Amino acid sequence: METMRPVRTWLSDMDGVLVHEEEAIPGAAEFVRALRDRGRPFLLLTNNSIYTARDLQARLARSGIEVPEESIWTSALATAQFLDKQRPGGTAYVIGEAGLTTAMHSIGYVLSERDPEYVVLGETRTYSFEAITTAIRLIERGARFIATNPDPTGPSQQGSIPATGSVAALITRATGVAPYFVGKPNPLMMRSALNRIDAHSESTVMVGDRMDTDIVSGLEAGLRTILVLTGSTKQEAVERFPYRPTFVRESVAELIELVDRWDTDEDEVVDL
Structure with a gap:
């Protein structure tokens, strides 16, 4: 038992932490409800750039998890924000679906195949060989290459x-x-998430199911991290990595107790 800085804000991955496909993981709805009931700022992060935040809100609601649209942060939104800061009002050739194209339109980007400043690659279930060929030729002619996330x-x-x-x-x-x-494990996505909810790294925790994306990006952004074992990384694989999460828990259901324990405005809290 030791004291540590209080946790005032929470970041959490979605797939493998809160849901598997369309099914909620036991305890996920209660965990999110605990955060909302206690008024703790939180943001759900996903590398999936296919869906808009509104789409994801509806999908979570069908699983019984009630989350405001503004509490969802995707790699598509982070990518659009990054480009808006780097080169406002630019042009891009985009390979992706509504989540990415909507985010790009929202920052005033023009989507074009004609000498775009960027090629922006996102996720889609129907990758087109013609679109990939176009992207290759545009990059050969000088377009800058951006991708929403590195998930293979x-x-x-x-x-x-x-x-x-x-x-x-x-x-x-x-x-x-x-x-x-732009997306995880780039700590840029964590920093953009922290800025979105006006949070500080020293008082924020990141919950994830993958050591090589969620945990390492949280670590590099200066956050405490919690690995849950309901997704990609299993207990026996944790020791293979050269870094460790702050905590390891079986599932998100065990985090409800931590929300209660850390629900304080004191300068220090008791660690488990």
Whole structure:
């Protein structure tokens, strides 16, 4: 038992922490409700750039998890925010779905195949060889290469499917140009999330199910981290990594007690 800085804000991954596909993980709805009841700022993060925050809000609601739209932060939104700060009012050729194209339109970007300043690659369930070829040719002509996230595969009911990281590797192989990945494990996404809810790294905790994305990005952003074992990383794999989470818990259901324990405005709280 030791004292530590209080936890005033929470960041959490979605898939593998709160839901599996369309099914809520036991305790997920109660965990989110505990955060809302206590008025603790929180943000749900996802590398999935397919859906808008409104789409994800509706999907979570169907699973019994009630979350405000503004409490969802996707790699598409983080990518759009990054580009808006780097080069406001720019142009981009975008490979992706509504989550990404909507985010790009929201910052005033023009989506074009004609000499765009950027090629922006996101996730889609229907990658087009023609679109990938266009991206390769635009990058060869000087377009900057951005990708929402480096995940090589994504889940489906039939098994793994190629995701943004795999297609980015194909384009890199063809052009010799590597993309700048905005999503996890880039701590930039964590920093943008903290800024969105006006949070400080010293009083924020990141909950995730993957050591190589959620935990390492939280660690590099200066957050305490909690690994739950309901997703990608299992207990026996934790020791293989050169870094460790602050805590390991079986599932999000065990975090409800931590929300209660850390629900304080004191300068220090008792660690478990």
